Amino acid sequence: MLSMRGDCFKGTKVKTDLARSRARKARRVEKVAENAGIAAAIGKEPLIASKQGLGRPRTRRKVLPRRMAFNRLEAACKTFVLLRAKHRGGVCEIGIVCGGNGPIEVWYHVTPQALGNALKYDARNILGSCHSCNGGEYFARKRGSPVYGSRHRTILGNEAVDWLQANAGRKQISTREALDMAIEYEKKIAAGEWRDGAVPM
Numbered sequence: 001m002l003s004m005r006g007d008c009f010k011g012t013k014v015k016t017d018l019a020r021s022r023a024r025k026a027r028r029v030e031k032v033a034e035n036a037g038i039a040a041a042i043g044k045e046p047l048i049a050s051k052q053g054l055g056r057p058r059t060r061r062k063v064l065p066r067r068m069a070f071n072r073l074e075a076a077c078k079t080f081v082l083l084r085a086k087h088r089g090g091v092c093e094i095g096i097v098c099g100g101n102g103p104i105e106v107w108y109h110v111t112p113q114a115l116g117n118a119l120k121y122d123a124r125n126i127l128g129s130c131h132s133c134n135g136g137e138y139f140a141r142k143r144g145s146p147v148y149g150s151r152h153r154t155i156l157g158n159e160a161v162d163w164l165q166a167n168a169g170r171k172q173i174s175t176r177e178a179l180d181m182a183i184e185y186e187k188k189i190a191a192g193e194w195r196d197g198a199v200p201m
């Protein structure tokens, strides 16, 4: 019975496989074209995937536009928020461990990155802090200490912090979106927009 059913549908199955394979090939061609477009827009040499440790060595150049776009976004976003922090006061904006005299060394996320990437590149969620205050936040959170939470509310105000907490979480950010956000930050940096506005931007 089973084998009969198999025979009956054999022709259909072959056709389906062929159609699927064609669709895969078409998607691949589309993806390669899209990636080439994004790589060109980024305007940098395509990255070459590292040689695989096992099996046949990879000799073909592999473009990794997603990584390139996110690297560019992270660099632009960090530059923007650190310039903004340096312009605002020039010292660590958190000031809990350093006492407010620490240097601006890292981007500091008000809602932690552990909650998800939805606000990872959102300048409203980022301040400039010293290493010690940034590291201290992690330990305070683990202990359930309210010190950082109230500091955030002092700096940004209740409304802004509530908004950040409501909007934190995970988000699917496409390569195109990441690139567009990177370009947006680069434009703001070039225009000196990090000088404008109070907290939050």
Ligand SMILES: [Zn+2]
Residues within 6 Å of the ligand: 092, 093, 094, 095, 096, 097, 098, 099, 100, 102, 129, 130, 131, 132, 133, 134
């Ligand atoms: Zn500090």
